[in-house]
Structure formats: structure tokens, C-alpha cells
Amino acid sequence: MGEFDLIARYFKRPARRAALGIGDDCALLQPAPGTQLAISCDMLVQDRHFFAGVSPHSLGHKALAVNLSDLAACGAKPLAFTLALALPEANEPWLAAFAQGLFELADAHDCELIGGDTTAGPLNICITVFGEVPVVDGRSLALLRSGARAGDDLYVSGTLGDARLALNVQQGKLTLPAHLLTAARERLERPTPRVGLGLALRGIASAAIDLSDGLMGDLGHILECSQIGATVQVDRLLQCVACRTKPGSAEIETAINLSEEQWRTLALAGGDDYELLFTASPSQRAAVAHAAQTSRTPVHLVGQINASPGLRLLDAQGRALPAHYASFDHFA
């Protein structure tokens, strides 16, 4: 099977929204008047972002999901994406499953594939995604990292730590009861981009970021971009750790048998969660609750933004905890 057959068979579909889709030197996209295009790009590499044995269906899902998560953090409505794919070989069953996982998620968000590239090479998946953000009275409604203000509440969506738990099991550092491992692997391999929540938070959240490298590092980006500090209630954050939110959580905690320090690491530096971390004025609490409800995404108030720089971690009694939880860095 040649390069162009491969594209035609697995990836080419009629353009719906784009003025021109796959099959020319360029795709053509005409953003609606009064909108900005939000653009993000993520590259997934074997043994870094996934393991050799991962299901191609999940991989297709995840490659797009991590990109949609960036649109979510920006409050952008998904429009389209390009896909560049380096493949060791043109393995048809692999390609069919990869394309199916990819397009199932793309269709769920009405996000169309408009172009890309395929080449032979070590497996590498690079997606660039395009979303739409309204500009109202000359002001963009995009959620940025730089908008947090002293006094704002700090929220996190959904649950944390599952992806890191699954990774630890795969690395042989931990064992998990089968039903918990299944749930944790599902979160690692098929993350849910919080697109609906991101859209619902337009005009409500003051800043947002998606949690890909771990909360400490990602919150650090908000603090740096907004030039402020934050206090995190670690006990509240621990309530967000996925397996502690399930029925029978006391038994689960016993079964997993982590130290308090390890639980905190899951919550503070888990990575690969693809939840949204966002800030909003306390005057917006009802609006945040409404956004959570309409998007059917739980949100948790876990801290506050402070004028004084730095990141402070407090326990349930308000005592300071050491803040040494490092986020993932590809070159550290």
C-alpha cells in the first residue's frame, strides 16, 4: 500500500466545514467573522507518551484528546486538525484501529481532519488542532494563563491521579486491584478533554490551563504568567484523587496501601490527567457551579490566588506542607 492509498483509505473524508480539506498542497479554513483561531500542537512519541503495546484505537483517541484538552483550556470550540504520522510500516489493522479511535473522538467534537503528512519512520504522531474563540467588542473570550487575580478562587475539574497510578503499575512500582487498574488505565490511555467545561467557563474563569505535566508545574505556569501566588488546600485536592472518590473508598485506600506522601504526589504531580485547573472571582461561584452543571463536569474549589508570589500548600489544619513536588519535564 502506497502513501496516497494509505491516506485515501484511512484518513480522507469529504470536507464539511473547511473550504478545502485533504488532497491539495494546503487546506483552506475560513474562520467566522468576529472570531479568533486558537491553535495548539502536541507530538506523541513511543516510550515517552505511550508504550509499544498500547491499543492503536486508544492511541488514536489520546493523540487528539491531548490537543482538544488545550482547546478546552483556552475556551475554544474545536473546528479542525491536521495529523502528521511517522510509521515504521503501513500496518493496515493498526491503521484501521488508530483511525477509528481518532475519528470517534473527532466526530464527538465535530472536529474535522483537514490535512497532514505521512512518512516512514519511528512511530510519531503530531496533531495540530484549530478551534474558534469569539471576539466581543474587540475583546477575545479566550481563557489565558495570564488572567488570574489576587483573591480569585482556584478550581480543578474531575479527578486526579488515575493516569499516574496506571503508569506506576505498568512500571512495576505498584499493584492495584483489577477493577481499579482497569479504570486507571482507561484514564491514562483514553483521557477525556474537558471541552464542554472550557466553553461553559468563557467569561467566567479568569485563567485556565489543562493538567498535563502535573498540578504543581501547571499551576506554576498560571502563577508565572499572571505574576501572582497561590495557596492550595491539599486535603481538598486529595478528595479529587480518583480512587478516593469511589464508593467504598476506605477499603480502596487500604487495598492500594500508599503513604500519605504518595497520595499527595498523585494529586500534586500526577501528570496526564487532562483536567482543567482554573481561577475565577469568588463573585462567580454560582456561575462556576452552573458551568459545571451544564457541562456535566464536576469541579472542586481547592485553593485561592494570593498577591504574594509563590505556591503554598496547606494541610486540613492550615499548616504549611513542603512544596517539593516536581512536574514532568521531557528533558530534566
Add this chain to the structure above:
Amino acid sequence: MGEFDLIARYFKRPARRAALGIGDDCALLQPAPGTQLAISCDMLVQDRHFFAGVSPHSLGHKALAVNLSDLAACGAKPLAFTLALALPEANEPWLAAFAQGLFELADAHDCELIGGDTTAGPLNICITVFGEVPVVDGRSLALLRSGARAGDDLYVSGTLGDARLALNVQQGKLTLPAHLLTAARERLERPTPRVGLGLALRGIASAAIDLSDGLMGDLGHILECSQIGATVQVDRLLQCVACRTKPGSAEIETAINLSEEQWRTLALAGGDDYELLFTASPSQRAAVAHAAQTSRTPVHLVGQINASPGLRLLDAQGRALPAHYASFDHFA
């Protein structure tokens, strides 16, 4: 050096045209009213698109050049690009030279880096480029592969075959006099995207494509998309082979010592030339000549578009030549 230091040191620059550049979850681009965004994406992989020993300065140039070449073929004005980079290690001298080669070409085309991704992994460079195409009276001025009509002239810009010659030398299949090899390697490693010509051909050319895989295959895309056929004057095409256009070409031909068949392969299936292949109505001959002159890019009339499907190669006496010259395919 960590991932974020690496980005800050080598790739982050203040946004000029984009509403928001590097440093948030998404970049924000606001296309001018009445324009379409042309989008293209190319992935470069070691041992496929370049060799391990290539200069990082040239590689930075080429990675962007092949993308700008797609904008050129579309008649789009370069605006911005994203860069995803998988690196075996954070080698600072390599990164500095790569960034310099990349930004020199980007600046020459006023095309700004607005986002991307960096990760550890086998060397892989994926660029997605954005250009602007005017829409006039509801009609896009983009040059497409699908616009060729029976009776149109067929043109090629610049010169052909140098990149393939250099590749053949690197593969040990050929030797070249030093000054010819230097020129040929320059074309292989630092191709010139024909952006100015593409812009000048808006409203004049009926169809266009850039020559990346070789003329036979790339012309095949125009024929397929336009549902027509073509006749190529191979003797005219041979006049475009770079080293035959130089002063003293007779001596050069003797020195290189290729068979007539090998010369034809250079012209018809060379690959990596990044010239433009385009069609235009014979009524546009003066306009094509003017576009060539204003963009300071030579163009050569090398054939005609015919209503009957298929690709016919003719020699100087008008005799049919066999049409068996295959283009490059990454999976064939």
C-alpha cells in the same frame, strides 16, 4: 536544561502579528477579514528526509522551506507556523544552529513561530504553517491542483534535478566535480520556496503544485484533481536540469557522464526540487512572464494540458517516450 528553558532560550520571541504567541495552551491568530487561512503540515524524519550528519542550520531552513513551498503552491502569503520537535537530547549548539537556520528563513518571509511542542525522542521535526489567501467577491484566490483546463500551458519554475544529484552522490551512486556538488547539495539541503512566484501567479495560474516527490507524480496529482491529461516536452524539461543551464554546460554534461535515461530521470522524477509546477491559459502568457519577472523566478513552458486523460512524454521530434518514471513514495 529543562523543556521550558529550551523553548525560552531558542524559540520564544514576542508575538508580532499573532494575537497571542508561544507560552499559553493555544496561540491565537485572527485572520484579516475577507481572507482564508491556508494550512499545511510536513514532518521530517532522519534517514528519510535528511541524513544524521546534516548541518542543523540547514535542517532548520529546510524544515520550514518545505512548508513554505506548500503555501507558495497555494498562492498564500506566509503568516505563522507551529513547530513540534522530538530530540534525542537537548544539545545546545545543535539547537542554536537549528533555530538560527529556521528563523533566518522565517524572518525573510515575515512568518512567525506561534507555538509548538518539544519532547525527547528520535529526531523528528513537524511544522504546520499558516498563510493568508484573499477571498474576492466570494471567490478564493487560492491556487488549487484542481483548476487545470484542456488547452492550458504547463510551466515549471527554476531548475530541476540538483537535489537528486546530491542524493545520488551521498548514496555513492555517482561522483560530481566539487563545484557542482556544492551547488547540488545547497539545493538539497537549503531549498528555496517559491513564495514570491506563488503570490504573483494568483489570478493567473489555473492550477499549481510544488515539486516535492518528482514531476511525474506531482503532475499526476494535478491531472487527477483536474480530471484531464497532459503532454510534456521532455527536451524542454531537460533544459531545466540545473547543471545543464550553467555556463560550460557541454563540459559539465561530459564530466557528469549520465545516460540520456538518467538525465530524464533527474528531470521527471528527481524529487525534493521545491519548484512550482503550474498551468495557465495561453491567453496569460504575458502575465506569466510578468509574474516570473516581478518575483525574479525563471519559468519554463514545458507542455500542455489535454482533454484526454493520461500523461504523454514527447521527445524533441514529437515522438512518444515511455512514461515509467516513478515518483517518491514513503511506503512503496
